[in-house]
Amino acid sequence: MAKLTFHGAIEGVTGSSYLLETATAKILLECGLYQGRREEEKQNDNAFPFNIGELDAVVLSHGHLDHSGRLPKLSADGYKGPIYMTNPTAELLEVLLKDSASLQRSDAEWENKRRRRSGKDLIEPLYTAEDVEETLTQCVGNCYGKRISIVEGVDVCFRDAGHILGSSIVEMFITEGGTEKKLVFSGDLGNSYAALLSDPEVVEEADVLLLESTYGDRNHRPMDETLEEFEDIIVEASKNGGNILIPSFAVGRTQEIIFRLGQLYQKGKLKQQAVFLDSPMAIAVTEIYHRYQNVYNTEDAAALGQSKKSSLHTFLPVLRYSTSTAESMALNRIESGAIIIAGSGMCTGGRIRHHFKHNLWKRNAHVIIVGYQANGTPGRALVDGSTVFRTGGEEIFVRAAIHTLGGFSAHAGQSQLLDWVSNFKKPHPRLFLVHGENNAKIALQKHLASAGWSAEIPTKNQSISF
Structure with missing residues (x-):
C-alpha cells in the first residue's frame, strides 16, 4: 500500500512538497520555497522532514520557485538522484x-552587515550558485503525454497544465502486488x-487527486473587459504623451503582456514609439518561450505566424531588449512615448523602482499593475492609493495614474477549477485541496460538495494510505 505525506503548500500557497512512499521507492513530488511573510520564509532554513538519503527520485510540476526553489538545498544536503520534469521546465530552471x-x-550579505553591527553570528545563504549547477545536472526533461518509468513500480506522465511554459499536471502510476493505483497532482492549473x-489537459481517472485551490474562492475578471481597459489605457497614454510603466513577473505574465501589446500593434492601436x-x-525567459512555440494554443500560434522566424518580436516589431545597466539607465532620458516592462512584479526590487524614480511624479505617466500584489509590498501600496513611493531612502510623490487590471492571471479561477474536476469519472477519486489559503480552500470545498464531491483539506505532515 502506498503512502503520501503532505509536507508543504498545505497551510498556504507556497512551499510545495509531498512525499510518496511505495514498497520499493520514495519519491519527492515538488520541492518549493516558502514565500511571503518573514515567518513563512524562515521555514526554508529548516531541515527536510524526511531522510534525503532514502529518496530515489524527485518529480517537478513546473518551474515557479514555490514549487522548485528548494531543489538546490536538497542537492546541497545530499540528494544526488534524478529530478524529472518537462523539457521547457528544465530550461526555465x-x-x-x-x-x-x-x-x-x-539577502545573506545584507543580513550579515546588520549582524556584524550587533555582534551576532553570521549566516550562510540558503544555497549557492554551485549548488544550482549541481541541481541542473540532475534534471531530466520529458515530453508531454509520454509515460516513463522513474523507479521500479512507479511511472510518471506529464500533461499540459497551461499555467506557464512547461507547466504540467503530474500523473503517477504506482504498481504494487500486481495492482495499479494512480495519483494525480494538478500542479498549478492555467487560466483558459x-x-x-493551451488550456489544461483533461484527466478523467485517478485514485487520489491533489487539487490546487489558489483562487478557490473567486473568479477572475472577464478577459474581454480586461483587454478593453488595457487598450483604453494605452490609447489614452499615447494622446497625453506620458510613458507607461508595467511592473511584471518574468515568467508568464511578461510574455502575456508582450503578446497583448502585439495584438494592439497589429490593430493599429499602439502608437507608442517603442516597448x-x-x-x-x-528576456532570457522570453527567448525560451520562443523555442517552444509548439505548445502554444492554435489561435495564438496562428496569430504569430507559422514561419521558423515567427516570434513575439515579429508580432510586436517595436519590442526592444534592454540587457545592460547602461541601456536601462538610458531609458530614463525618454520623456514620452515609451512602454517599459520591468521587474519586479510586486515592485519590491529590480529595475522598475529605478524607472519609478524618474516617472512616478509625472502627471502624464501611467503605471499598469497586471499581477497580484501581496500585502505589505510597494506594489500593493500603489494599488491601495499611496501618495508616496519610497525607494533607496527617497520619497517620490505619486502623481502618475495607477491602473489595476485584475484579469491577467495565470491561475484557473474557481469556476475553471470546478470545470476541470468535473471531467473525472465516477467513482470519484479521493480529493485533497492544497495550494490555497484557508478561505479559498473552504469556499472551494463547499462548491465541490454541491457538485457531489467530498473534498478533504489535509494538515501539514498528515499521511494517507491508498
Whole structure:
C-alpha cells in the first residue's frame, strides 16, 4: 500500500512538497520555497522532514520557485538522484534557480552587515550558485503525454497544465502486488483565457487527486473587459504623451503582456514609439518561450505566424531588449512615448523602482499593475492609493495614474477549477485541496460538495494510505 505525506503548500500557497512512499521507492513530488511573510520564509532554513538519503527520485510540476526553489538545498544536503520534469521546465530552471541563488547571496550579505553591527553570528545563504549547477545536472526533461518509468513500480506522465511554459499536471502510476493505483497532482492549473498557452489537459481517472485551490474562492475578471481597459489605457497614454510603466513577473505574465501589446500593434492601436523589456531574467525567459512555440494554443500560434522566424518580436516589431545597466539607465532620458516592462512584479526590487524614480511624479505617466500584489509590498501600496513611493531612502510623490487590471492571471479561477474536476469519472477519486489559503480552500470545498464531491483539506505532515 502506498503512502503520501503532505509536507508543504498545505497551510498556504507556497512551499510545495509531498512525499510518496511505495514498497520499493520514495519519491519527492515538488520541492518549493516558502514565500511571503518573514515567518513563512524562515521555514526554508529548516531541515527536510524526511531522510534525503532514502529518496530515489524527485518529480517537478513546473518551474515557479514555490514549487522548485528548494531543489538546490536538497542537492546541497545530499540528494544526488534524478529530478524529472518537462523539457521547457528544465530550461526555465536554469534561469530561475540562478536568479534565486543570486538573491539568496544578496539577502545573506545584507543580513550579515546588520549582524556584524550587533555582534551576532553570521549566516550562510540558503544555497549557492554551485549548488544550482549541481541541481541542473540532475534534471531530466520529458515530453508531454509520454509515460516513463522513474523507479521500479512507479511511472510518471506529464500533461499540459497551461499555467506557464512547461507547466504540467503530474500523473503517477504506482504498481504494487500486481495492482495499479494512480495519483494525480494538478500542479498549478492555467487560466483558459490567458494568451499563448493551451488550456489544461483533461484527466478523467485517478485514485487520489491533489487539487490546487489558489483562487478557490473567486473568479477572475472577464478577459474581454480586461483587454478593453488595457487598450483604453494605452490609447489614452499615447494622446497625453506620458510613458507607461508595467511592473511584471518574468515568467508568464511578461510574455502575456508582450503578446497583448502585439495584438494592439497589429490593430493599429499602439502608437507608442517603442516597448522596452528591461529585465535580463524576463528576456532570457522570453527567448525560451520562443523555442517552444509548439505548445502554444492554435489561435495564438496562428496569430504569430507559422514561419521558423515567427516570434513575439515579429508580432510586436517595436519590442526592444534592454540587457545592460547602461541601456536601462538610458531609458530614463525618454520623456514620452515609451512602454517599459520591468521587474519586479510586486515592485519590491529590480529595475522598475529605478524607472519609478524618474516617472512616478509625472502627471502624464501611467503605471499598469497586471499581477497580484501581496500585502505589505510597494506594489500593493500603489494599488491601495499611496501618495508616496519610497525607494533607496527617497520619497517620490505619486502623481502618475495607477491602473489595476485584475484579469491577467495565470491561475484557473474557481469556476475553471470546478470545470476541470468535473471531467473525472465516477467513482470519484479521493480529493485533497492544497495550494490555497484557508478561505479559498473552504469556499472551494463547499462548491465541490454541491457538485457531489467530498473534498478533504489535509494538515501539514498528515499521511494517507491508498
